[in-house]
Amino acid sequence: MLTMSLKIIIPFVLILQILPIFIWMERKGASYIQDRRGPNRANIFGIRLGGLVHTLPDVIKLIFKEDIIPTRANRFIYTIAPFISMAVACMTFAVIPWAAPLALEKGSFALQALEMNVGILYIFAIASIGVYGVMLAGWGSNNKYSLLGGLRASSQMISYELTLSLSIVGVLILSGSLELGAIVESQSSNLFSWNFIRQPLGCLLFIVAAVAETNRTPFDLPEAEAELVAGYHTEYSSLKFALFYMAEYVNMIVASALMATLFFGGWQVPFLTTDLLREHAGIIIHYSLLGMGAMALLGSIPLFLYKSRVHYGDARDTETKKLSVILFIVGIALLAWRAASGELFFEGLAAQIAAAALQVGIFIGKILFFCWFFVWVRWTLPRFRYDQLMQLGWKAMLPLALLNLFVTAGVYLLL
Amino acid sequence: MSLAHYLTLAIALFTIGLIGVVLRRNLLVAFMSIELMLNGVNLSFIAFSRYLGDMQGQMAAFFIVILAAAEAAVGLAIIVLLFRRQGSVQSNLFQNLKDRIEV
Amino acid sequence: MTILFYILAGLALISAIAVISFRQPVYSALSLVVTLFSLAGLYLTLHAEFLAIIQILTYAGAILILFVFIIMLLNLNDDELKEQTPALWRRIVLALLGGFTFAGLWWGVSKFEGDVKNLPQGFGSIINSGKLLFTEYVLAFEIAGILLTVALIGALVLAKRRLKI
Numbered sequence: 254m255l256t257m258s259l260k261i262i263i264p265f266v267l268i269l270q271i272l273p274i275f276i277w278m279e280r281k282g283a284s285y286i287q288d289r290r291g292p293n294r295a296n297i298f299g300i301r302l303g304g305l306v307h308t309l310p311d312v313i314k315l316i317f318k319e320d321i322i323p324t325r326a327n328r329f330i331y332t333i334a335p336f337i338s339m340a341v342a343c344m345t346f347a348v349i350p351w352a353a354p355l356a357l358e359k360g361s362f363a364l365q366a367l368e369m370n371v372g373i374l375y376i377f378a379i380a381s382i383g384v385y386g387v388m389l390a391g392w393g394s395n396n397k398y399s400l401l402g403g404l405r406a407s408s409q410m411i412s413y414e415l416t417l418s419l420s421i422v423g424v425l426i427l428s429g430s431l432e433l434g435a436i437v438e439s440q441s442s443n444l445f446s447w448n449f450i451r452q453p454l455g456c457l458l459f460i461v462a463a464v465a466e467t468n469r470t471p472f473d474l475p476e477a478e479a480e481l482v483a484g485y486h487t488e489y490s491s492l493k494f495a496l497f498y499m500a501e502y503v504n505m506i507v508a509s510a511l512m513a514t515l516f517f518g519g520w521q522v523p524f525l526t527t528d529l530l531r532e533h534a535g536i537i538i539h540y541s542l543l544g545m546g547a548m549a550l551l552g553s554i555p556l557f558l559y560k561s562r563v564h565y566g567d568a569r570d571t572e573t574k575k576l577s578v579i580l581f582i583v584g585i586a587l588l589a590w591r592a593a594s595g596e597l598f599f600e601g602l603a604a605q606i607a608a609a610a611l612q613v614g615i616f617i618g619k620i621l622f623f624c625w626f627f628v629w630v631r632w633t634l635p636r637f638r639y640d641q642l643m644q645l646g647w648k649a650m651l652p653l654a655l656l657n658l659f660v661t662a663g664v665y666l667l668l
Numbered sequence: 669m670s671l672a673h674y675l676t677l678a679i680a681l682f683t684i685g686l687i688g689v690v691l692r693r694n695l696l697v698a699f700m701s702i703e704l705m706l707n708g709v710n711l712s713f714i715a716f717s718r719y720l721g722d723m724q725g726q727m728a729a730f731f732i733v734i735l736a737a738a739e740a741a742v743g744l745a746i747i748v749l750l751f752r753r754q755g756s757v758q759s760n761l762f763q764n765l766k767d768r769i770e771v
Numbered sequence: 772m773t774i775l776f777y778i779l780a781g782l783a784l785i786s787a788i789a790v791i792s793f794r795q796p797v798y799s800a801l802s803l804v805v806t807l808f809s810l811a812g813l814y815l816t817l818h819a820e821f822l823a824i825i826q827i828l829t830y831a832g833a834i835l836i837l838f839v840f841i842i843m844l845l846n847l848n849d850d851e852l853k854e855q856t857p858a859l860w861r862r863i864v865l866a867l868l869g870g871f872t873f874a875g876l877w878w879g880v881s882k883f884e885g886d887v888k889n890l891p892q893g894f895g896s897i898i899n900s901g902k903l904l905f906t907e908y909v910l911a912f913e914i915a916g917i918l919l920t921v922a923l924i925g926a927l928v929l930a931k932r933r934l935k936i
Contacts, residue, residue, distance in 0.1 A: 330797065370896050371824045378824050381832025385804070385839070392797065392843045400843065407840055411833070431897055674817070675880040677780045681787050681806075683873040688791030690865055691857065696796045696842060700803050703834070704787055707810055710826075712880075718817040719883075721890055723899060726819050727908050730900070733822075733829050734915045738922035740834045744841045745929035751845050 299568025330393035335496035338386030352609035402484025419654035423661035437519030509623030534607035535597035546587030674715035681708030
C-alpha cells in the first residue's frame with residue numbers, strides 16, 4: 254500500500270516540478286525568439302535566476318485574482334470543466350516508466366505507477382476524456398467565442414486523435430507489446446535502434462499530431478486570440494484559469510514524455526545498457542559530480558567578472574556577484590568532497606538505485622528537450638487556417654499514418 | 669460476487685434504458701437511453717464470460733461497442749437533419765406520416 | 772471486492788436514473804459518462820481489462836463526445852427543452868412495462884448459478900482478445916470495419932448541407 258501510494262505521488266510531484274521550469278522556458282524562449290529580454294524583474298533578495306523566480310509572483314497573482322462566474326453561465330458545468338481538464342492531464346502519467354525495473358528478491362519492481370498490459374491504450378483512453386474539459390468550458394461559459402473555441406477544440410482533438418493513435422501502431426508492431434516499459438526495453442540502449450530511426454514517418458506524424466492534440470500553435474485555433482479572444486477559457490479567471498493553464502502545460506509534458514518513451518528510447522541512456530550502468534554506477538556518478546564541481550567553479554569566474562550595462566539601483570545589481578559566490582562555494586565543496594572520498598562504489602540494491610537515478614535524470618532531460626521543442630515550434634510557425642487544419646489532418650496525415658502502418662507491417666512480415 | 673448480482677445490475681440498467689426510451693420526448697436523451705440498454709446487455713455478456721471462463725462473451729461485447737459507434741454516427745446525423753427541418757428535437761413534433769383522415 | 776461492486780453498481784444505477792431524468796441533455800450525457808466509467812470499473816472486476824479500456828476509449832471518449840458535440844452544436848434553449856409531463860395512465864403503463872421487463876428478465880436470469888472458475892492466464896488481456904479477434908472472429912471483425920465505413924459515409928451524406936440551386 255505504501256509503495257503503491259509512493260509510486261503514484263512521486264511522478265505527480267515530479268511533474269509539478271517540471272511545470273514551472275517549462276513555463277519559464279516558454280516565456281524566456283518566446284522573448285529571445287522575438288528579440289526581447291523577457292521576464293527579468295521579480296527577485297528574491299536580488300536573485301532572479303534569469304526570470305525563473307517570476308513563476309512565484311505569477312502563481313500568487315492568479316490565486317488572488319477575483320474568481321468571476323458569468324451570470325448567465327451554467328454554474329456547475331462552468332466550475333467542473335477546469336477540474337476535469339487538470340485531473341485528466343495528471344492521470345495519464347500513471348503508465349509512463351521512469352527507469353529500468355529494479356530486480357528485488359521478491360521479483361522485479363517496476364518504476365511506474367501502473368503496470369497494465371493495455372499500457373498505451375490507457376493513455377489514449379484518459380486523454381480522450383480531456384476533450385470534455387474543453388467542450389464543457391466552452392459550452393458552460395455561455396459566450397459565443399467560448400462556444401466556438403470549444404467546438405473547434407473538440408473537433409480538432411477528435412480528428413488528430415486518429416492520427417496520433419495510428420502513427421504509433423508501427424512502434425507497437427516492432428516492439429510486440431502495448432506496455433510502455435516493454436516498448437522502452439525493446440528499443441535497447443543502442444541509439445540506432447531507437448524508434449525514431451526505425452519509424453521516422455511515424456515519429457514525425459506523432460509529433461505533429463501531439464502538437465495539434467495539445468492545441469498549440471500552429472494548431473491553436475481553439476484559442477486563436479485574433480479571432481476568438483481566448484477561445485474556451487475566455488470567461489475564466491483566477492484559479493480556474495490557472496487550472497486550464499496548468500492542464501495545457503501538463504498535457505504538453507505528457508506528450509513530451511510520450512515522444513521520449515515511444516520514439517527516443519525513454520529512460521535508456523545512449524550506448525549504456527542498464528547492466529553496464531549498474532556495474533559502473535559509482536564511477537559515473539563520481540566523475541559527473543567532479544565535472545559538475547569543475548563547471549561550477551569555472552562558471553563562477555566569468556559570472557563574477559560580468560558587468561551589466563543596466564543599472565537598477567537595488568539588490569538586483571549585485572545578483573551576479575551573489576550567484577558567483579554561491580556557485581564558487583558549491584563547486585569547491587563538490588570537488589573537495591569527491592577528491593577526499595575517492596571513487597564511489599555501489600553494489601546490490603544501491604547500484605540499482607544509482608543506475609535508476611541516472612536513467613530518471615536522462616529521461617527528464619529528454620522530456621525537457623521536447624518541452625523546449627514545443628516552445629520552439631510555437632514561436633516560429635504561424636497559425637493554420639481552419640480548413641487547412643482539417644485538410645492536413647484528414648487528407649494528409651491520416652493516409653500517411655495508414656501507409657506507415659502498412660509498410661511497417663509488410664516489412665515486418667518479410668523480415 | 670456471484671453472477672446473479674452482475675446480471676441483476678445489467679437488467680436494471682436495461683430496464684432504466686427502456687423506460688427512458690419510452691418516456692423521454694427529447695430525441696437526444698432517448699438515444700442515450702438506447703446506449704444505456706446496450707450497456708446493460710454488454711455487462712451481462714462480460715459477466716457470463718467471466719463466470720463461464722470463456723472469452724466469447726467479451727468478443728460479443730466488443731462488437732456491440734463497435735455497433736454502438738456506428739449507430740451513434742448515423743443516429744446523430746439523423747437528429748441534426750431533423751433539427752434542421754423542424755428546429756426542435758422533440759419526438760412528438762415529427763408526425764408528418766401520421767394518418768389524419770379521422771380528424 | 773464486494774464493497775467495490777456495491778459502490779460501482781450503486782453509482783451506475785444512480786447515474787443511469789439521472790440520465791433519463793435530467794431535462795438538460797448535457798447533464799444526461801455527463802451522467803451517462805459516469806455510468807460508463809463505473810461499468811468500466813465493473814469490467815475490471817470481471818477480468819475484462821481490454822473491454823474496460825475500450826469502454827472508456829470508444830464509449831466515453833468518442834461516442835459520448837459526439838453526443839455532447841451535437842448538443843453544443845444544436846445549442847437548444849430552455850423553451851425547446853420543455854417536455855410536457857406524461858399523463859397518469861401513461862405513467863402507470865410505463866411503470867408496469869418497466870416492472871414486467873425487470874421481473875421477466877430477472878426470472879429468466881435467476882436460474883443461472885455461475886461459480887467462480889479458475890481463469891486461464893491472461894484472461895481478458897489484450898493479447899488474447901487480439902488473437903481471438905484475428906482468428907476466430909476475423910470475418911466479424913472485417914464486417915465491423917465495413918459497417919463503420921458505411922456508417923461514416925451515411926452520416927456524411929445525411930448531415931451534409933445540400934446546396935440550394
